[in-house]
Amino acid sequence: MKYITEAALRAALRAEAPACYQVPQGQRLTPAAREYLQSRKIRIVPPGSTKPGAKFVDAETGAAYSEKPEHMTHLNGNVLAPKSHPRIAFRGRLDSLQSTILLVQCALDGHGYDRLLADLEDLLRALRMMMRCDVLDEPLPGGSLIGLSHPQLREQSHDPQRFFGVRAMTLPHYTMGRELAMLNRLRTAVRETELAAVEAFLEDGRCTRSDLVEELNRMSSALHIMMCRWIAGQYRT
Secondary structure, three states: OEOOOOOHHHHOOOOOOOEEOOOOOOOOHHHHHHHHHHOOEEEEEEOOOOOOOEEEEEEEEEEEEEOOOEEEEEEEOOEEEEEHHHHHHHHHHHHHHHHHHHHHHHHHHHOOOOHHHHHHHHHHHHHHHHHHHHHHOOOOOOOOOOOOOOHHHHHHHHHHHHHOOOOOOOOHHHOOOOOOHHHHHHHHHHHHHHHHHHHHEEEEEEOHHHHHHHHHHHHHHHHHHHHHHHHHOOOOO
């Protein structure tokens, strides 16, 4: 049985005065913690009980709110988390990555790069699905990226010489064109988003959403392949 101490409550609730505090399942309040809540006139709700008048619940502390605090946002349903929460930060990365893809598409539109635009649209579709699956706590459906399965993405990105005639570890250079530089920027943004996913979902050395992390890993491979396609002239009409 885990006990919640007064010190833990003071740290968790120092900036808020919620109407209720629900004791998490499998935990108990120490006598000092109970006295602390009572002194602040915070109603104590036993585990599994419904919080009276509560519209929102704090995911970390179990506190209940009738109105959503400005520094918090929805984690799932009516469950709130601080806007600095790692999962919210991950969603921000997903959102930022989508906006960057849109800007690249706008820059490429009208220049005869229909296949490249279609591949970018496929990445955008996958990112939007990832956002949905995180918010709704749904598993990510299996599928392909830029017309390739996960094993194919891995194989082609690891041997660009065989598939594209491009030497492995070819570094981008400004002389290769703005389009390649934009694809490289997207590749690095995907890697940054993958790191945010690991930060959000790594618990006690175990990744709770390996499907999302794997999809981002393969997406960085997809962008590497797209860069190789560009160098090989496969996107030019």
